[in-house]
Amino acid sequence: MDVVTLFLACLASFGRMLTAYIISLIIAIVLGISMARRRYVEAILMPILDILQSIPILGFFPIAIVLFLIFLPKNIGLELASVFLITTSLVWNMIFGVYSAIKSLDPEVFTMADVYKMKRFSKLAYIYVPVAKVAIVANSVISWAGGWFFLTSAEIMASGSEEHKLFGIGSLIIDFYSSGKTTEFYIAIVLLFIIIMMSYIMIFNPATNTVLQQHILLAFDKIFYYIYKLISILWGFIVSIGIKIESRRTSFHLATLAIPVIALSYPLRSNITNLYYLFLLEFIKNFLLSLGRVVFVVITSFILTIGIAYLAIVRRWGSSIVFIGEILASIPAILWWPLLSPFVVSLPWLVSFIVFLQGSLWYEFFNVILFGVPKIRVEVLDLAKIYRIRGFSYFRYILIPSLMPSIASGALSAWGGAWNASIVAEYFESSGRIVDLGGVGSMLSRYTYSGSYGYVLFTVLLWALMIAILNKVFWSRVFKLVEKTFIVE
Amino acid sequence: MKPLVSLVNIVKSFGGKGKALKVLDGISLDINEEFLAILGPSGCGKSTLLRIIAGVEKPDEGEIKSYSDIVYGFIFQSPTLLPWLTVLDNVALPLLAKGIDKNIAREKALRYLSLVGLHGFEDFYPNELSGGMKQRVNIARALVVEPTILLMDEPFSQLDPLTAEALRAEILDLWLSGVTTVKGIVMVTHNVEEAVLMADRIIILTPRPAKIVKIIEVKLPRPRDRRSKEFQDIVDQVYEYVS
Numbered sequence: 001m002d003v004v005t006l007f008l009a010c011l012a013s014f015g016r017m018l019t020a021y022i023i024s025l026i027i028a029i030v031l032g033i034s035m036a037r038r039r040y041v042e043a044i045l046m047p048i049l050d051i052l053q054s055i056p057i058l059g060f061f062p063i064a065i066v067l068f069l070i071f072l073p074k075n076i077g078l079e080l081a082s083v084f085l086i087t088t089s090l091v092w093n094m095i096f097g098v099y100s101a102i103k104s105l106d107p108e109v110f111t112m113a114d115v116y117k118m119k120r121f122s123k124l125a126y127i128y129v130p131v132a133k134v135a136i137v138a139n140s141v142i143s144w145a146g147g148w149f150f151l152t153s154a155e156i157m158a159s160g161s162e163e164h165k166l167f168g169i170g171s172l173i174i175d176f177y178s179s180g181k182t183t184e185f186y187i188a189i190v191l192l193f194i195i196i197m198m199s200y201i202m203i204f205n206p207a208t209n210t211v212l213q214q215h216i217l218l219a220f221d222k223i224f225y226y227i228y229k230l231i232s233i234l235w236g237f238i239v240s241i242g243i244k245i246e247s248r249r250t251s252f253h254l255a256t257l258a259i260p261v262i263a264l265s266y267p268l269r270s271n272i273t274n275l276y277y278l279f280l281l282e283f284i285k286n287f288l289l290s291l292g293r294v295v296f297v298v299i300t301s302f303i304l305t306i307g308i309a310y311l312a313i314v315r316r317w318g319s320s321i322v323f324i325g326e327i328l329a330s331i332p333a334i335l336w337w338p339l340l341s342p343f344v345v346s347l348p349w350l351v352s353f354i355v356f357l358q359g360s361l362w363y364e365f366f367n368v369i370l371f372g373v374p375k376i377r378v379e380v381l382d383l384a385k386i387y388r389i390r391g392f393s394y395f396r397y398i399l400i401p402s403l404m405p406s407i408a409s410g411a412l413s414a415w416g417g418a419w420n421a422s423i424v425a426e427y428f429e430s431s432g433r434i435v436d437l438g439g440v441g442s443m444l445s446r447y448t449y450s451g452s453y454g455y456v457l458f459t460v461l462l463w464a465l466m467i468a469i470l471n472k473v474f475w476s477r478v479f480k481l482v483e484k485t486f487i488v489e
Numbered sequence: 490m491k492p493l494v495s496l497v498n499i500v501k502s503f504g505g506k507g508k509a510l511k512v513l514d515g516i517s518l519d520i521n522e523e524f525l526a527i528l529g530p531s532g533c534g535k536s537t538l539l540r541i542i543a544g545v546e547k548p549d550e551g552e553i554k555s556y557s558d559i560v561y562g563f564i565f566q567s568p569t570l571l572p573w574l575t576v577l578d579n580v581a582l583p584l585l586a587k588g589i590d591k592n593i594a595r596e597k598a599l600r601y602l603s604l605v606g607l608h609g610f611e612d613f614y615p616n617e618l619s620g621g622m623k624q625r626v627n628i629a630r631a632l633v634v635e636p637t638i639l640l641m642d643e644p645f646s647q648l649d650p651l652t653a654e655a656l657r658a659e660i661l662d663l664w665l666s667g668v669t670t671v672k673g674i675v676m677v678t679h680n681v682e683e684a685v686l687m688a689d690r691i692i693i694l695t696p697r698p699a700k701i702v703k704i705i706e707v708k709l710p711r712p713r714d715r716r717s718k719e720f721q722d723i724v725d726q727v728y729e730y731v732s
Contacts (some may be wrong), residue, residue: 082506106569108566108567108569109569109571111540111565111569112563112565112569113586114545115543115545115563116563116583116586116630117583118582120587126571126574126586127571127580130571130573130574131573243585243586243588247586247587247588248588283602395544
């Protein structure tokens with residue numbers, strides 16, 4: 001095995017992740033701000049984003065193919081398609097994070113900004129970015145893991161008989177596995193772990209500690225110090241230029257970001273009604289199957305998270321728990337199948353459940369540990385001590401209600417994450433072995449890998465419709481209830 | 490003498506079609522080089538009027554005529570400081586937003602911080618200050634833009650009585666001594682005694698929709714004595730019109 005190749009593969013994957021992350025950051029700031037500040041943008045985008053976050057990475061596959069592979073030279077197109085796909089697994093919770101941080105700001109602040117005639121750049125520099133900072137770093141921790149989780153799906157793009165493979169650590173690992181090179185396979189996995197660990201310890205954890213002004217995450221600050229300085233200088237430069245430009249002109253318009261939505265149409269010609277009917281029936285059957293799994297996974301995530309939150313608060317194990325979480329959350333989904341290969345034949349549902357949980361639990365976990373736990377009022381915990389509230393009552397009356405807002409927003413992301421994970425948890429294929437547990441995720445994977453983009457599109461559309469209905473019927477009620485009852489100020 | 494600003498027949502409603510709620514119903518008023526108090530019951534639209542003068546909100550009808558370049562400073566009811574900026578940068582913010590050089594902006598902010606008695610607190614963050622000190626920062630931020638007219642929205646209503654009384658005296662001192670650029674002050678309040686203590690003229694508004702019901706001139710010399718008979722007479726006179 002070639003060490004240089006391995007090293008370059010890591011670099012390539014890291015580069016893709018970083019590019020997708022930076023793009024996500026910019027999108028999150030622009031969309032998050034305009035959603036929080038303009039009612040019509042909010043009204044239009046909110047339901048769309050709610051649905052998009054539950055569409056798995058493979059659901060964006062047809063768009064990626066059309067956008068990047070048809071119109072661009074193959075090499076560039078593939079790279080861009082891959083970055084685009086990673087972005088779709090990073091960006092949603094970051095947008096929501098920025099949005100809700102700005103939304104919850106005292107409206108007087110905006111009056112103040114108007115009175116002193118602050119324009120876009122001054123507001124961006126002095127209000128929006130500072131107020132959204134905490135949400136941005138905490139969600140970056142989550143997203144960064146989510147990106148690695150789907151890395152292999154973004155590096156191996158199969159369409160029909162043709163398989164587009166990008167050079168990277170994700171595709172390399174799968175290659176080693178398929179060709180039976182066990183030693184190389186494990187070395188590559190260890191290497192992947194090291195990259196993920198380093199990126200957390202040296203970048204994301206120190207960033208979180210700096211912004212939260214608490215040492216809650218495991219971090220190595222020396223290198224981050226320089227990164228932070230560089231970012232500060234760059235940001236200061238951008239801001240001062242921006243403010244200078246806009247103070248000279250009477251009005252300055254930030255280029256608004258338009259997301260091009262390309263309507264796809266793959267005509268299904270023959271026997272259209274009959275085929276459609278059969279397809280619909282199959283879809284519903286599989287959707288219900290996946291729904292059952294997703295609900296089970298979300299509930300499990302909730303229970304596990306509450307248990308961990310208890311340990312973090314009572315035993316003060318916070319920083320090591322989060323670090324373990326960061327690593328576990330980042331393990332690419334497809335790795336779980338080879339890693340747990342002894343169980344794949346006898347207990348495929350167990351492996352599937354672990355993969356599901358991987359794609360879901362961490363959203364709940366990070367939301368509660370990073371947003372909920374630090375904000376618990378000390379008075380409430382003291383109250384529990386003074387009146388000796390323990391055991392079940394402690395969870396029922398103290399812990400869960402105090403964490404409720406973060407539990408609810410975490411559960412919504414965990415719900416989206418579980419749906420996303422279904423594509424890798426319900427279907428696995430490698431070197432001739434196929435594990436297919438049914439469900440919509442499996443449907444989508446099968447259609448994607450066989451190149452039936454018409455079916456991919458239909459599946460995604462129906463999927464989006466079902467998610468929209470469930471969000472409307474269930475989640476919006478949960479959030480109304482939480483807002484009414486549990487916000488302690 | 491020519492007024493600084495004239496409000497002409499200001500009308501403002503809130504809410505959409507069908508259920509529009511009229512809050513201001515034809516307010517006409519001259520703002521001179523004076524201390525004006527706008528007095529009215531809660532929710533009558535006093536603050537809306539102030540926001541319209543500041544240019545943050547547009548009236549449905551009517552206009553605001555200014556006869557020269559008018560700069561407004563605004564003192565908010567709650568301090569509305571940004572918790573992630575130091576006291577100094579909070580004060581300097583309106584200047585920084587204008588693209589004024591950081592050092593110049595901070596130097597000026599420092600001057601006005603000293604003026605409101607917060608010398609030495611410039612590197613503190615808002616959460617480290619008491620309520621009264623935060624309100625002083627709010628005042629310094631309003632003064633740093635070197636305003637012609639100072640708009641104040643119930644500036645003392647969220648302070649404890651002792652701090653409020655001290656700040657009232659300080660605002661009057663700052664204005665009368667001429668160390669600031671402020672020529673006229675418009676204060677919104679629902680506190681009758683406060684209005685009589687501070688203002689040259691008291692504009693009394695009706696409940697919603699607000700109209701001017703009476704303008705009372707207060708000609709008592711400053712500093713005014715709350716316990717004097719003349720003071721009480723004016724307070725009684727004002728109460729006749731406040732419903």
